Amino acid sequence: MASSEQRMRVHPYYGILALLALVGLVAIGVRLIEGMRVTALSSPVAWGMWVAFYIYFSGLSTGSFLLSTLIYVFGMHQYEKVGRMALLSALFALVAAMILVWIDLGHPWRFWKVFTRWNYTSVLAWEMLVYLLYTVILVIGLWALMRCDLAHLALTVSGWRGKLYRFLTFGFRCPESEAAYRRCHAQSMRVVRILGIIGIPILIMGGTGSIFAVVAAKPYWYTGLLPIIFLVSGLASSAALMTFLYAFFGRKDEDHLAITRGMANLMVLFLCIEVVLLASEYLVGLYGRIPEHIRVYHAILFGPFPYVFWVGQLLMGTLIPIALATLPRTRNNIFWLGLGGLSAMIGIVAVRLNLVVPAYVVPALEGLEHAINQPRWAYAYFPSFWEWASSLGTIALVVLLFSLAFQFLPMFHEFPQRFQAASESR
Amino acid sequence: MSTTALDRRTLLQRLAQFAALLFVGGGSAVRAKEPSQLDESSLPQLPPPQPDEDVLIRMMRDLQRALKKPVHERRWVMVIDLRKCVGCHACTIACIAENKLPPGVVYRPVIEEEIGEYPHVTRRFLPRPCLQCDHPPCVPVCPVHATWKRPDGIVVIDYEACIGCRYCITACPYEARSFDCGEHYSDGTPRRAEYDQSPSPEYGRQWERKGTRSPIGNARKCHFCLHRIEKGMLPQCVTSCIGRATFFGDANDPDSLVSELIAKPNVMRLKEELGTEPRVYYLV
Numbered sequence A: 001m002a003s004s005e006q007r008m009r010v011h012p013y014y015g016i017l018a019l020l021a022l023v024g025l026v027a028i029g030v031r032l033i034e035g036m037r038v039t040a041l042s043s044p045v046a047w048g049m050w051v052a053f054y055i056y057f058s059g060l061s062t063g064s065f066l067l068s069t070l071i072y073v074f075g076m077h078q079y080e081k082v083g084r085m086a087l088l089s090a091l092f093a094l095v096a097a098m099i100l101v102w103i104d105l106g107h108p109w110r111f112w113k114v115f116t117r118w119n120y121t122s123v124l125a126w127e128m129l130v131y132l133l134y135t136v137i138l139v140i141g142l143w144a145l146m147r148c149d150l151a152h153l154a155l156t157v158s159g160w161r162g163k164l165y166r167f168l169t170f171g172f173r174c175p176e177s178e179a180a181y182r183r184c185h186a187q188s189m190r191v192v193r194i195l196g197i198i199g200i201p202i203l204i205m206g207g208t209g210s211i212f213a214v215v216a217a218k219p220y221w222y223t224g225l226l227p228i229i230f231l232v233s234g235l236a237s238s239a240a241l242m243t244f245l246y247a248f249f250g251r252k253d254e255d256h257l258a259i260t261r262g263m264a265n266l267m268v269l270f271l272c273i274e275v276v277l278l279a280s281e282y283l284v285g286l287y288g289r290i291p292e293h294i295r296v297y298h299a300i301l302f303g304p305f306p307y308v309f310w311v312g313q314l315l316m317g318t319l320i321p322i323a324l325a326t327l328p329r330t331r332n333n334i335f336w337l338g339l340g341g342l343s344a345m346i347g348i349v350a351v352r353l354n355l356v357v358p359a360y361v362v363p364a365l366e367g368l369e370h371a372i373n374q375p376r377w378a379y380a381y382f383p384s385f386w387e388w389a390s391s392l393g394t395i396a397l398v399v400l401l402f403s404l405a406f407q408f409l410p411m412f413h414e415f416p417q418r419f420q421a422a423s424e425s426r
Numbered sequence B: 001m002s003t004t005a006l007d008r009r010t011l012l013q014r015l016a017q018f019a020a021l022l023f024v025g026g027g028s029a030v031r032a033k034e035p036s037q038l039d040e041s042s043l044p045q046l047p048p049p050q051p052d053e054d055v056l057i058r059m060m061r062d063l064q065r066a067l068k069k070p071v072h073e074r075r076w077v078m079v080i081d082l083r084k085c086v087g088c089h090a091c092t093i094a095c096i097a098e099n100k101l102p103p104g105v106v107y108r109p110v111i112e113e114e115i116g117e118y119p120h121v122t123r124r125f126l127p128r129p130c131l132q133c134d135h136p137p138c139v140p141v142c143p144v145h146a147t148w149k150r151p152d153g154i155v156v157i158d159y160e161a162c163i164g165c166r167y168c169i170t171a172c173p174y175e176a177r178s179f180d181c182g183e184h185y186s187d188g189t190p191r192r193a194e195y196d197q198s199p200s201p202e203y204g205r206q207w208e209r210k211g212t213r214s215p216i217g218n219a220r221k222c223h224f225c226l227h228r229i230e231k232g233m234l235p236q237c238v239t240s241c242i243g244r245a246t247f248f249g250d251a252n253d254p255d256s257l258v259s260e261l262i263a264k265p266n267v268m269r270l271k272e273e274l275g276t277e278p279r280v281y282y283l284v
Helices: A004-008 A011-034 A049-072 A077-103 A123-156 A159-168 A178-205 A209-213 A226-249 A256-288 A291-302 A306-326 A334-360 A385-408 A415-425 B002-031 B055-067 B090-099 B167-171 B236-240 B257-262
Strands: B076-081 B110-115 B122-127 B147-149 B155-157 B177-179 B219-221 B246-250 B280-283
Touching: A011 A077, A011 A385, A049 A077, A049 A123, A049 A178, A049 A226, A049 A334, A049 A385, A077 A123, A077 A226, A077 A256, A077 A385, A123 A159, A123 A178, A123 A209, A209 A226, A209 A334, A226 A256, A226 A334, A256 A291, A256 A306, A256 A334, A291 A306, A291 A334, A306 A334, B055 B236, B055 B246, B055 B257, B076 B257, B090 B236, B155 B219, B167 B177, B236 B246, B246 B257, B257 B280
Parallel strands: B076 B280
Antiparallel strands: B076 B246, B110 B122, B147 B155, B177 B219
16 A cells, blocks of 8 residues: 555545636536537537537446456456456546536436437436446446455544445445455456446446447448447547556556556557557548538538547547557657557547547538538537536536545455565464 | 235236326327317418419418318328429528527528639529428437328427427538527627517417527427418418418318329439438439
């Protein structure tokens, strides 16, 4: 466990995050009181930055969960030290996604109608049901994973943290003897495995891409590849997050570099698959010469915000992370690997923005863009101040909560060390 | 042990009953909104039929005949004669005035197209109301069943059920749906103008746009002026058309004007390839 002095030193970090989170909460408040007019959205550009961040975080959450199933279900046990990080990230990314999609509703206080007036033909309605199930799976899985360590901490730690651990065990007690503990741990892992197996199909359905892919009105989205791209890009973003987290906040032991490199390699793998899929989409779309389709690609590549593609998507989201994780000079350096992960995480935001907004900038009927001369009927979009503030503030809030959870919850499996130490002292 | 099993079973039954109640409740709430009985005495009085009367009178006669039938036997369609449209945009404005539409919400824009190169130029005008598709892509995507196709073919929105997710706006291949984000035309002026405060009569209600109350925050669309139709009046865009280029009526009535018009070979519909089966026909 890190020393307590080390923990005290991170306070400015929490201060800045708390300030940003406060700005975000104010922005959300303004949006709830003033309504959707605080956004820069128009009637044709129906979805903007909030939806882009929503699919970013839902992809990150889905990807992190699937990554954890690689470890717990498919037996990549060499990465077990990343497992809890992945599930915790999945939970907090889901929180961010839900906040952002909630404030995007024209009537946020009616969100519950999705469950009471549920429409089975709507992909969005299914999505919400999936998120409900997913949240349950995620919370139980995370608890099962940590319960043995939590039970131990509940017995050994005093003060408010002890109280917190005692609360979080929900009355669960783990045997203190080694043999009994191992049985208890095996049971926990079985629960995690079963939840993972249940979770995989649910999450593949909840990959969010299908919301867009079924919209025949937007040729840019209307392809069978889109749901797959969403999944792969989600996996890439979560591998990038794990690379970043493990590089800078992982357990600094003899496995540190190996695990960070493993995560970076996974990230490179997913990024490469994503590049192949996106290249296929772009090239087929461009070759097809269907005006409504090709104009979207023109908008992405040479439109008003070309840097979202060239700098965000291509450079930061693809080239830099792949280079840092593969070049001989950087691939064995934990710092550069972590930076590559961060770069990919930011770059994938650009991927998500470019998946949502450009589909709206081409009018459905030629000339419709001149038929209505009103700012709220514009075929262009740049997020308003309140959209930026609420999005970045929500991210700060979730990063803050995640950091606190990361600091106080047992993120690594403590017991092997404990029994080892006990047997050595004997 | 056996008692707990029984308890669990009872609990599950209760839960299932509750869930069923919720679903059925939601469904019946949707169905309860069907039109009320027609009061024939309230229909506008029309002069006796004449051989060369104005098409508006003829269409009102068609309309009243259709209203006497049960709702599922009516088949409302609109016909727009592009050869007669002069691009005056009166229908666009009349629609905004009728439905009290705010900035960014336009039910019936007129698209202007320029054909050829100067000086050999001609122009074409294409009014685009909601096409009230027979296979509307906007309806199945709604997560809360807030929009549906009525038996007479009009695609309507329940403003109080709509959560404002804008999936339907995204799904419409004609961009016939718009979003009411809560702006007013007189925003930024010293006083909110009267026309900005008058309630919208849509769906037979008086919708006051205040704060974040519906229809603010909702998807909105053309409904063929359903509130007027049910009172025996033609949609506002039909009434206001200076060139008599827009027609409305019941295609299920072989004697109606629209039935005559859409039986001709010079009829086209927008984006037929999508299989949406629009109910707005263009004469070219």
